[in-house]
Amino acid sequence: MMAYDHLHPSTVPLLALPKAERIQRARTKMWIPYASAREPYAAMRLLLEAPKQQRPENVLIEAPTNNGKSTLLERFEADHPPLPRPEHDTALIPVVKIDMPEHPTLGIVYQTILDRLGCPYAPGAIRRELRRAVLTILEAVGTRVLLVDELHNLNQAGPNERDGVLAFFRALGNEAPLRISLVFAGTQGARTTAQHDAQLLNRFEVFQLRPWRDGDAFRELLASFEALMPLREASYLGDDDALARDILRRGEGAIGEFFKIISRAAVLAIETGEERITLKTLERIRYQPPSQRKIDVELPGLP
Structure with missing residues (x-):
């Protein structure tokens, strides 16, 4: 043999x-824990395991197209799946992953999160109602880390929409009892996008998956x-x-x-x-x- x-x-x-x-x-497709991916993966694990606190730490991953950032996020989400909670109405969902829409607005980002969590909303719901629904469901399912892939797509939004989306993400970390950590991932434009909110960018540890x-x-x-x-x-x-x-x-x-x-x-x-x-x-x-x-x-x- x-x-x-x-x-x-x-x-x-x-x-x-x-x-x-x-x-x-x-x-x-297969996941290979190569050396340059292990460091950001470990950083994401620390976000998940850290106690809730004001101004939680975040992670930003930059990589050229097709160089492993999305696979890394997908693997992290798969390694931390929803957990059943018989005593609750909802499962525990510690990690939630979304893709930034190609032409995002704040309302579309709200809808993207709700869709990802299977939370219904009225087609004509106004932004205030969508925001309340997002915050409520994230608290209900115990989300600790929000993964946002294709962050560079936010550059396609107008300045007001872009700044509104970034302010919302910052609020997820600021507002008790959520204190959600963020993982942003995108091409080389991702850091530039995050720089539009100086308070938010200061909370990020940056990793680069180089060619x-x-x-x-x-x-x-x-x-x-x-x-x-x-x-x-x-x-x-x-x-x-x-x-x-x-x-x-x-x-x-x-x-x-x-x-x-x-x-x-x-x-x-x-x-x-x-x-x-x-x-x-x-x-x-x-x-x-x-x-x-x-x-x-x-x-x-x-x-």
């Missing part, structure tokens, strides 16, 4: 599955991806310089792109029966680097 030393123990049983199921597994470069951390990441792909043969993604550099070059430094490349290559390796990823495998997959997906728009009448 083969040892399959290149695989994580939890991956080995997947090799017994039919091809179609192994392919589905290879396409499923990846070749080095030990990157090689460990590739080895971790390989360990979770249900392939019978070792590919040595983290050890083979040519493979590692090709994945880094194609993925342009973004962890989400690395997964896309490795996942598609693993699927092809299963379909062909090769059962490992090689440079030829990478050449054969359908993949377009992020920079090549941008569309150049030519304006009429301009040279």
Whole structure:
């Protein structure tokens, strides 16, 4: 019996599955607790475990597109799911995650939180009523941390709406008995957005998930991806310089792109029966680097 030393123990049983199921597994997004994500994750844990207090601490995570910020927030939410409370009318929901809408207003942000918690509201409800409903439900379910992804979308709002949304978030930490901590996440514009409320920004610890470069951390990441792909043969993604550099070059430094490349290559390796990823495998997959997906728009009448 083969040892399959290149695989994580939890991956080995997947090799017994039919091809179609192994392919589905290879396409499923996975969480890898890489070094640069462990620090903000630990900071979020501290927010959750800290006693309620005035001016609670917050966390802000900046990252380029597709470089792991959303996956990090989703993982944190999944690790802290709602807990049943038979003696209460509602479950305990310590962590709530929302995405900042693309064209936000304060009213839409209220509705987004209520929708996320399954709390009904009247279609014609005014902002004051929506705000009261949000504060009531957050207190009722015992929320301690609010995760707000895509914070940079708030830059699409007018100044008055933007400032109103930020003031609302600040109030979640100020108002007793809520004292809710915030985790903001977004692209490089996220910090700029938060800076519009100086009182709020001062409460944030900032983390940056930078584009990846070749080095030990990157090689460990590739080895971790390989360990979770249900392939019978070792590919040595983290050890083979040519493979590692090709994945880094194609993925342009973004962890989400690395997964896309490795996942598609693993699927092809299963379909062909090769059962490992090689440079030829990478050449054969359908993949377009992020920079090549941008569309150049030519304006009429301009040279």
